[in-house]
Amino acid sequence: MTIETKVTSDGAAVTIYIRGRFDFSVVNQFREAYEAHKQKKHFYIDMRQTEHMDSSALGMLLNMRSYLGSDAIKIDIINCSPGIRKILEIAKFDKKFAIS
Numbered sequence: 014m015t016i017e018t019k020v021t022s023d024g025a026a027v028t029i030y031i032r033g034r035f036d037f038s039v040v041n042q043f044r045e046a047y048e049a050h051k052q053k054k055h056f057y058i059d060m061r062q063t064e065h066m067d068s069s070a071l072g073m074l075l076n077m078r079s080y081l082g083s084d085a086i087k088i089d090i091i092n093c094s095p096g097i098r099k100i101l102e103i104a105k106f107d108k109k110f111a112i113s
Contacts, residue, residue, distance in 0.1 A: 016042040018050065026055035035066040040073060047077050054086050061092035071104050078109065089113065 015032040016039055027050040029043070047056065058074070060066075078088060089111040090101065101112055 016046050018046050020050070020053075025053070026057060027053045028057040028059050030059045030062070032062040033064055035060070035063050035070040035073075037067070037069040040069065043073050044076070047081065051081060056081070056086065056088045058088065058090045059092050060090060060094070060097055063094070063097055066097055066100060071100075071106065074106065074110070083109075087111070 015030075017030045017032075019028045019030070021027070027047075029046045031039075031043075035043075050056075056077075074088075074090070081088075090106070091113050093101065093112060098112060101107060101110075106112065
């Protein structure tokens with residue numbers, strides 16, 4: 014599991030790439046990724062290479078939203094596989110995040 018970040022060229026947004034398993038084993042890496050960019054107003058969580066996510070990953074996404082201030086920022090979860098998208102929809106995350 015690898016978590017990497019990339020800031021857009023205009024500095025307005027950051028993308029957090031999640032590769033492999035998105036579970037409790039990466040809680041610290043994931044937290045560090047968004048806390049390092051807390052001044053940004055737009056985040057993309059790129060799950061193109063995410064193979065699996067569990068309930069702790071759902072909790073991490075909610076913690077991120079809470080830490081950054083849910084009304085002040087935009088978080089888009091992008092490039093989800095059908096399986097990941099289904100998990101997010103069952104958990105009603107499509108009501109809290111933009112998912113594509």
